[in-house]
Amino acid sequence: MPIQSPPEPLNTDGKPRRVGVELEFAGLLPEETAVIAQSLFGGTIEPLSAHRIKLRDTRWGDFSIELDSRYVHPESQPDVPNDSEWQRLRLKLDRRYRELLGDVVTGVVPTEIVCPPIDWERLDELDILFNELRRYGAKGTDASLLYGFGLHLNPELPALDSATILRYLRAWLLCANGIREQIRVDITREVLPHANPFPQKYCLKVLDQAYRPDLETLVNDYLSDNDTRNRDLDLLPLFAHLCPNHSHPLLRKGLVQARPTFHYRLPNAQLSDPEWGVVREWNRWLEVETLACTPDTLAERMAEYRARHARSGWWQKLRSLLPGGRY
DSSP states (O other), X not given: OOOOOOSXXXXXXXXXXXXXXXXXXXXXXXXXXXXXXXXXXXXXXXXXXXXXXXXESOSSOOEEEEESOGGGOGGGSOOOOOOSHHXXXXXXXXXXXXXXXXXXXXXXXXXXXXXOOEEGGGTHHHHHHHHHHHHTTOBOGGGOTTOOOBEEEEEBOSOOSHHHHHHHXXXXXXXXXXXXXXXXXXXXXXXXXXXXXXXXXXXXXXXXXXXXXXXXXXXXXXXXXXXXXXXXXXXXXXXXXXXTTOOOGGGTXXXXXXXXXXXXXXXXXXXXXXXXXXXXXXXXXXXHHHHHTOHHHHHHHHHHHHHHHHHHXXXXXXXXXXXXXXX
């Protein structure tokens, strides 16, 4: 499948925008995954713990490969003094416990490969990696009811001002339902809270033509109505990058990696389909970017959305006043 160009292909430095890619899957251990990635992209494998590996110095940068649970990684524990034999023993036991826990949950907890950001023009090279993972037994979302696995795209924005962020966010809110239907989001992923849609109250606020926030207002409004990481288009990494000293706990917990990107969490990891890959999901995402760059169409659809939901709101209020709440 040919990769399509975004309507705004360059970043603020005049270079091709980059995209980070994260893939969750079962069937391969982190060390097996690292060997496959190394065979394609070079680099040096560096084990960080029993279930976490870095593939360093590939031609694109560093890959992170791990079981996707913080509970199985010793370094996720806060530092404690180790100036006594007892403390050293506790650290050793904790490390061993987490290694064993990782062994037990392997197959249920996914392996995750986090790729370094690459130019959007070269995303098709990641499909070669996906094909190799598939060939060696990687299993995606539909291989089991237990597998709520996803593909995440982290597209760099063409600019970081509030107006640019707002038009892309508006485009997503208008496209989200249609894209969700196209993807046919797996039932397990729908039940799990990882990629929930935005609440209608927030959508109506953002899709009001009179809403013209500065960056501080945009960030604070988002945090007020979306006190969670679990949105289908997660803006927390972007806001953590733009507001590094913000006081909100979600931006200061260490769970969010600050970066000048959206965190698009909706796609399934559809590894059972040999035609599926990152290019297909990137091309689908460009529906959002195209709308964001078509101001007249964007304004028209915003007005339609608000009018439709205003009518729906009045109808719900009327029904609630009727006997029994129904006609």
